[in-house]
Amino acid sequence: MAVKIDLPPNAADGNEPLLLDANASFSIVVPQGAGHLWTERYAQKKQAFNPLPIGTKSTTHGGFYLVQEQNFRDIGGGFFEWDRLYANVPTSWEDTGQFAFNYTQRRTVITIGGENPGIETFETSKSLQVSAKITHSYQIGYPNTAAATSLADPIISAGVFVNAGTTVRPQEVEIYMGNIYVIKTYALLQGFYA
Numbered sequence: 001m002a003v004k005i006d007l008p009p010n011a012a013d014g015n016e017p018l019l020l021d022a023n024a025s026f027s028i029v030v031p032q033g034a035g036h037l038w039t040e041r042y043a044q045k046k047q048a049f050n051p052l053p054i055g056t057k058s059t060t061h062g063g064f065y066l067v068q069e070q071n072f073r074d075i076g077g078g079f080f081e082w083d084r085l086y087a088n089v090p091t092s093w094e095d096t097g098q099f100a101f102n103y104t105q106r107r108t109v110i111t112i113g114g115e116n117p118g119i120e121t122f123e124t125s126k127s128l129q130v131s132a133k134i135t136h137s138y139q140i141g142y143p144n145t146a147a148a149t150s151l152a153d154p155i156i157s158a159g160v161f162v163n164a165g166t167t168v169r170p171q172e173v174e175i176y177m178g179n180i181y182v183i184k185t186y187a188l189l190q191g192f193y194a
Contacts, residue, residue, distance in 0.1 A: 014045035014079055022060040024083060033090030033136060035176075038064055043081040055140065055179040058086045065089070065140065067178030087177045092137040099186060101130045101168040105194055107158040123155070131189040132168050138182050143173060156194040164191045 025039035038061045051069055058064040064086035071083045107122045156162060165187050172184040 014043070015048040017042045017044045017049075019060070020081060029087070029177075030090045030093070030136075032093035032095070033138065034088075035090035035138075036064075036088050037067075038086045040084045040086065041081060042084060043075065043079055045078050046080050047078070049080075052084065058084075061086055063088050065178060065180065067180065085177075087180060089140060089180055090136075090138045090176075092135060094133055094135050096189065097132055097134055097186075098129060099132050099168055100127045101132075101188070102127050102153045103194070104153055104155045105158050106155050125153075126194070128192065130168055130192070132186045133189055135185045135187070136182055137185070138176060138180055140180055142181055143183055158194055160194050162188065162192055162194055164188050166191075 019040060020043055021041040023038070024041040025037075027037045029035045029037055038058065040058065040060060052066055054066055054068075056066045058066070065088070066084055067087045068085040069082055070085060072080055073082065074080050103126055105124045105126045107124070109120045109122065111117050111120070167186060168188055169186045171186075174182050174184070176182040
């Protein structure tokens with residue numbers, strides 16, 4: 001355990017957070033999207049501490065945002081030290097997977113002549129295992145998109161060609177870190193006839 005005497009001379013009265021090490025730790029969390037983390041180590045008087053709001057920009061690492069304050073340690077003399085964990089917003093990246101594409105097949109039957117001429121529509125639930133491209137994109141704050149919440153299976157007329165690139169399931173939105181969200185979009189790699 002460190003003690004207050006080990007703090008740099010610019011620690012002053014300890015009422016403001018003192019940056020001890022801007023590069024205390026570095027790691028890569030999403031290699032495909034160049035997602036990185038920096039840990040900055042601080043010290044301060046315990047009674048003067050106020051948490052920094054999640055999403056605050058780092059003043060030492062451009063393009064990085066606070067996702068967590070952690071590892072609080074007493075260092076004596078009324079002081080403690082802790083780490084601020086900062087993450088950047090990764091770039092978009094893609095991978096692939098197999099998914100069940102659920103859809104409703106609509107068939108229209110036209111009867112000419114006979115006792116009951118007319119038009120009838122039949123709907124059948126279908127499920128097809130498909131290969132899909134998964135796009136992972138990131139942004140600060142929750143995305144307010146209808147696609148992220150739409151859960152309805154598409155209705156596709158029988159015999160129609162479903163193009164590659166068609167969305168095979170609703171977008172998924174998850175917290176990546178702090179207030180950075182990842183949006184996953186799933187699209188067909190190959191088309192097929194319904």
